[in-house]
Amino acid sequence: MISTENISTQKQLPHRGLGGWIEAARPRTLPLALASILMGSFLAASFGQFDWSIFGLTVLTTILLQILSNFANDYGDSENGADHAGRQGPTRAVASGQISKNQMRNAIIIMVVLALISGIYLLYLAFKGADSSSFYAFLGLGLLSIFAAITYTAGKNPYGYAGFGDVSVLIFFGIVGVLGTYFLQVKTISLDLILPALSSGFFATAVLNINNLRDIDSDKAASKKTIPVRFGKVFGIKYHRYLIFGGLFLAILYTIFNYNSIYQFVFLLAVPFLYLIGNGIKPTDEPQKIDTFLKKMALSSLLFSLLFGVGLLVG
Numbered sequence: 001m002i003s004t005e006n007i008s009t010q011k012q013l014p015h016r017g018l019g020g021w022i023e024a025a026r027p028r029t030l031p032l033a034l035a036s037i038l039m040g041s042f043l044a045a046s047f048g049q050f051d052w053s054i055f056g057l058t059v060l061t062t063i064l065l066q067i068l069s070n071f072a073n074d075y076g077d078s079e080n081g082a083d084h085a086g087r088q089g090p091t092r093a094v095a096s097g098q099i100s101k102n103q104m105r106n107a108i109i110i111m112v113v114l115a116l117i118s119g120i121y122l123l124y125l126a127f128k129g130a131d132s133s134s135f136y137a138f139l140g141l142g143l144l145s146i147f148a149a150i151t152y153t154a155g156k157n158p159y160g161y162a163g164f165g166d167v168s169v170l171i172f173f174g175i176v177g178v179l180g181t182y183f184l185q186v187k188t189i190s191l192d193l194i195l196p197a198l199s200s201g202f203f204a205t206a207v208l209n210i211n212n213l214r215d216i217d218s219d220k221a222a223s224k225k226t227i228p229v230r231f232g233k234v235f236g237i238k239y240h241r242y243l244i245f246g247g248l249f250l251a252i253l254y255t256i257f258n259y260n261s262i263y264q265f266v267f268l269l270a271v272p273f274l275y276l277i278g279n280g281i282k283p284t285d286e287p288q289k290i291d292t293f294l295k296k297m298a299l300s301s302l303l304f305s306l307l308f309g310v311g312l313l314v315g
Contacts, residue, residue: 174201
């Protein structure tokens, strides 16, 4: 869904083989996918509940779902017009001819199967001996995640083209990612955990928004109604800053409500990086420059989750 490849690759000639598949999988998006998993896992560990097997399978399932989403996004944008000749973003495998549509469809099916196998085994371990209702509830949530990953840009009515991508990222990279991971470990939930969950979701949405700011012109041409397309580039930049500030504010609020030690605020060490990213994008910036902030924001989100977790454990 979110790519951090350099825009210069758009002009390269199509190539085949493993390199094309690696590009299509967009490995630079994986730190963002793992940020919410780490946040939920650290929260669970801070309450003395942590299982390495469950953590490992949660990471594996999340990676498989992210790659599935990236494959489906590559396929869907080539089908629905976002990857046209005038697109300013990075090369897409299907649109450039590196991978055929049939090959990508088959890869999507394989990723669905692998994600299901990993996810079902994860649920088996997490809820072994527990009430089966939790197992089936999370199985339904997993199927919904797969459906959302595929229909973001693929299909006849992709919701990403209707402007609901931000909501989807907030839900799956925030609420579902953090609270779901926590519940798999602890088997219970508390309302105040919605604060760090939304914090993680806000940062993930900021990454998507940078992607949408970069692609605003090509998205307009493809009738992809992202927030920058709907309300303009200037509003999109302000929205970007609100997302970063909001994510930081919610984490501070949770820490105040659950304060034990000053070490819990160690995540504030990430503030300088977030500040530079939040104020770095200007209305006059070209897509090439905006593209450089994608990787920075994804890695900063991961750093924030790590520091937040370390503060929880030390505090």
